[in-house]
């Protein structure tokens with residue numbers, strides 16, 4: 713039985729990333745709005761847009777705390793953020809559902825997503841993904857590292873120095889692999905299951921492009937930040 717051990721440096725790396733992941737959350741006043749305003753499709757879309765905008769800001773702040781990220785080429789930093797934003801946000805919103813937010817928030821959030829002009833063909837895979845993430849019962853370190861691995865995907869469009877990104881991602885994958893073995897000793901395939909979710913995320917990201925197109929067709933407006941990061 714191979715002895716898996718997380719080194720001191722890896723421990724430190726994991727702490728930096730997990731603290732950053734927990735520190736950068738959607739502000740309570742934005743999350744609280746979920747419970748207040750009305751339930752029209754218009755109102756839901758506006759609320760979700762506000763949350764997505766806030767989530768992108770949170771994501772940018774989190775990414776700056778990933779050791780080594782700021783040493784990457786500046787344009788590559790932007791390319792990584794643009795290329796991974798939707799996936800990181802799906803991961804985050806999935807974790808919100810599996811974490812069971814304060815009383816009723818989860819149901820309200822689900823209701824608003826289901827009634828925001830997203831067609832059924834995208835709602836089903838989205839909530840299947842939420843369920844599959846929930847079933848993993850990830851600890852917060854795994855959630856933070858999985859998000860980091862997603863952001864550090866080398867083959868995003870327009871990334872120039874893919875090797876530099878690959879080196880960073882491999883460092884994170886090594887910690888995540890060890891953590892999975894230590895956290896889920898009875899499930900040797902757990903790490904492979906986690907990485908399987910990243911494949912599901914790519915599919916969701918393609919659906920998301922179509923979701924955006926259909927919202928635009930119905931003349932829905934996005935915020936400048938979302939327009940920039942999603943090229944809408």
Ligand SMILES: Cc1cc(OCc2c(-c3c(Cl)cncc3Cl)noc2C(C)C)ccc1-c1ccc2c(C(=O)O)cn(C)c2c1
Nearest residue numbers: 737738743757760761763764767798801802804805808825
């Ligand atoms: C739950 C959601 C949705 C969201 O985006 C909403 C959207 C999406 C879309 C969709 Cl529906 C589902 N998943 C990912 C995308 Cl990105 N696609 O377009 C839009 C807008 C522009 C209409 C953005 C952010 C959150 C979100 C994330 C974290 C938290 C959180 C916490 O961390 O504690 C507490 N609350 C209330 C959160 C809400």
